[in-house]
Amino acid sequence: MKPMRTTGAVLALKGHPRSSADLLAKLLPGDLKRLETPMHDGAFELTEEERIARIAHHFGEIMHTLGLDLSDDSLKDTPQRVAKMYVREVFGGLDPAKRPSPTLFDNTYAYSGMLVETDIRVHSFCEHHFVPIIGKASVAYHSSGKVIGLSKLNRIVHYFAARPQVQERLTEQIAAELKRVLRTEDVAVLIEAEHMCVKLRGVKDDDSLTTTVHYGGRFEQESVRNEFLTYIRRR
Numbered sequence: 757m758k759p760m761r762t763t764g765a766v767l768a769l770k771g772h773p774r775s776s777a778d779l780l781a782k783l784l785p786g787d788l789k790r791l792e793t794p795m796h797d798g799a800f801e802l803t804e805e806e807r808i809a810r811i812a813h814h815f816g817e818i819m820h821t822l823g824l825d826l827s828d829d830s831l832k833d834t835p836q837r838v839a840k841m842y843v844r845e846v847f848g849g850l851d852p853a854k855r856p857s858p859t860l861f862d863n864t865y866a867y868s869g870m871l872v873e874t875d876i877r878v879h880s881f882c883e884h885h886f887v888p889i890i891g892k893a894s895v896a897y898h899s900s901g902k903v904i905g906l907s908k909l910n911r912i913v914h915y916f917a918a919r920p921q922v923q924e925r926l927t928e929q930i931a932a933e934l935k936r937v938l939r940t941e942d943v944a945v946l947i948e949a950e951h952m953c954v955k956l957r958g959v960k961d962d963d964s965l966t967t968t969v970h971y972g973g974r975f976e977q978e979s980v981r982n983e984f985l986t987y988i989r990r991r
Contacts, residue, residue: 811839849918858908872896872987882953883920891949900940931970941973
C-alpha cells in the first residue's frame with residue numbers, strides 16, 4: 757500500500773480550546789484538517805471530573821444491560837475505574853493541553869547523519885471497536901540545524917497513540933508533528949502493530965501484523981529510505 761503524504765504540519769495548541777471548532781481553526785487550511793481526530797463541537801466543555809462521572813454512568817448502564825450485577829464486590833467500582841482509565845490514561849491524547857512541547861537545541865556538533873529511534877512503544881485503541889492496538893514505532897529525521905531531546909520523540913508518539921485511532925492516521929499525525937517540531941520535511945515514520953479487533957473478533961487471526969509508513973523530504977529518495985530500513989532490520 758502506498759503511504760499517504762502530507763505537505764505541511766499541524767500547528768501546536770496551547771490551553772483548552774472552547775470547542776473542537778476552535779481547535780480546527782488553529783490548523784493550517786486544506787488537507788491537514790483531515791489529520792485531526794474527529795471531535796464534536798462540545799468536546800472540551802466538560803471538566804475532567806465531569807467527563808469521568810458521565811462515562812462511569814453510561815458504562816454502568818452497559819454492564820447492567822449485559823446482565824452483570826453491579827452490587828457485586830468485584831464489579832461495583834468497575835464503571836468508575838474504566839472512566840478514569842479512559843479520561844486520564846488511554847485516551848489522554850485527546851486533550852490538547854497534554855500535547856508535548858519539545859525544546860530544540862542547536863546542532864552545534866554539526867551532526868549531518870540520520871537520527872533513528874526504533875522500538876518506541878505504541879499502545880492505542882481501534883476507533884472502530886475500542887479494543888487495543890499494540891505495536892512499535894520507528895522514527896527518523898535529518899537535522900535542519902536543530903536537534904530534539906530523544907525522549908520527546910517517544911512522547912510525541914505516545915501522545916497521538918493515546919486516543920481512538922486508525923493506524924494510518926496515527927502514522928500521519930506523528931509525521932506531521934515531527935515536521936512541525938523539527939522544522940524539516942526530512943522525516944520518516946514506520947509503525948508495526950497488532951490489532952485486537954483482528955485477533956479477538958471477526959476473522960480471529962493471531963499472526964497478522966499491520967505496517968504503515970510515511971516518508972517525507974529526503975526519505976523519498978530510495979537510498980535514504982533504504983538506509984532507514986537497514987537500521988530497523990538490525991534491531
